[in-house]
Amino acid sequence: MNYYNEIKQELINNEIYKKVKDNSKNRSDLTTYYNVGKLLVEAQGGEKRAKYGDKIIKEYSNRLTNELGRGYSTRSLKNMRKFYIFQKGQPLDAQLTWSHYVILMSLKNDSKIRYYIEQVKNYNLSKRELLYKIKTKEYERLDERTKNKLITKEKPKVHDFIKNPILIKNSYNYEKISEAILKKLILEDLDNFLKELGIGFTYIESEYKIKIGNDYNYIDLLLFNYIYNCFVVVELKVTALKKEHIGQIQVYMNYIDKNLKNIYQDKTIGIIICKKGNSFVLEYSSDNRIYETEYKLGSEI
Numbered sequence: 001m002n003y004y005n006e007i008k009q010e011l012i013n014n015e016i017y018k019k020v021k022d023n024s025k026n027r028s029d030l031t032t033y034y035n036v037g038k039l040l041v042e043a044q045g046g047e048k049r050a051k052y053g054d055k056i057i058k059e060y061s062n063r064l065t066n067e068l069g070r071g072y073s074t075r076s077l078k079n080m081r082k083f084y085i086f087q088k089g090q091p092l093d094a095q096l097t098w099s100h101y102v103i104l105m106s107l108k109n110d111s112k113i114r115y116y117i118e119q120v121k122n123y124n125l126s127k128r129e130l131l132y133k134i135k136t137k138e139y140e141r142l143d144e145r146t147k148n149k150l151i152t153k154e155k156p157k158v159h160d161f162i163k164n165p166i167l168i169k170n171s172y173n174y175e176k177i178s179e180a181i182l183k184k185l186i187l188e189d190l191d192n193f194l195k196e197l198g199i200g201f202t203y204i205e206s207e208y209k210i211k212i213g214n215d216y217n218y219i220d221l222l223l224f225n226y227i228y229n230c231f232v233v234v235e236l237k238v239t240a241l242k243k244e245h246i247g248q249i250q251v252y253m254n255y256i257d258k259n260l261k262n263i264y265q266d267k268t269i270g271i272i273i274c275k276k277g278n279s280f281v282l283e284y285s286s287d288n289r290i291y292e293t294e295y296k297l298g299s300e301i
Contacts, residue, residue: 003043004060010035027094037084096120099127111150112139136167158228159291161198170297179236200227210255219252230266231256240276241292246285
């Protein structure tokens, strides 16, 4: 079998197809690069040998570049070979581009790869946005139980994808902050904050006013999660988590359940974002609807 001619024809067909049907060019790219990768592996005598021998790839790269022009460097062909091994036996997902796949192939952990694939699909992430999530170690900031759910494919719950710590952009390089300043930083970068919490969170109001008896109280942030159909009370603390914080947010959650939630919605959950967590406080709390996470400030987040 003349592997070079087969590879050359695959690449030529893809270039023609992209010009005729531009709307389907991404799927054509993925299919072509997968097929080329398969042919390269076969030309090198199988997967085990393909990992070590690059002589054929260098030869094919030079010939393709001379005959077809730029775009077929040894690095490109190695990525196609890697793509075939990476994707073998799995359906190609056209929601991801070739650029996405090149980034994902650099990751080693299958659970991590699966997580970022879902992030790309859920948020229509660009290459740059995907790189940012990987750079900020978003997967590593998930709870271990959430990572296990990704492995077992167990259905996630509303709190599973809350990052710890949550990254908040410190645009003004504050050295010391109050709860008011923390709230200001969050509201100025609200879209990213909601994504740090997970999937489906939407903003309702800051300083949400409630009346308990004759006194007015203010919820730092009131959110709603449209996927899990529940209100979310968020309280901000610039100290370590304390037991009185649990009591405070519990009162607010019960108020929302009684006065705002309707019968078709699930019970309100509470998230305490604090400077330092305290698992012992939560361990002895009777309300499993309350979650805590730490925040981390950064000027380049």
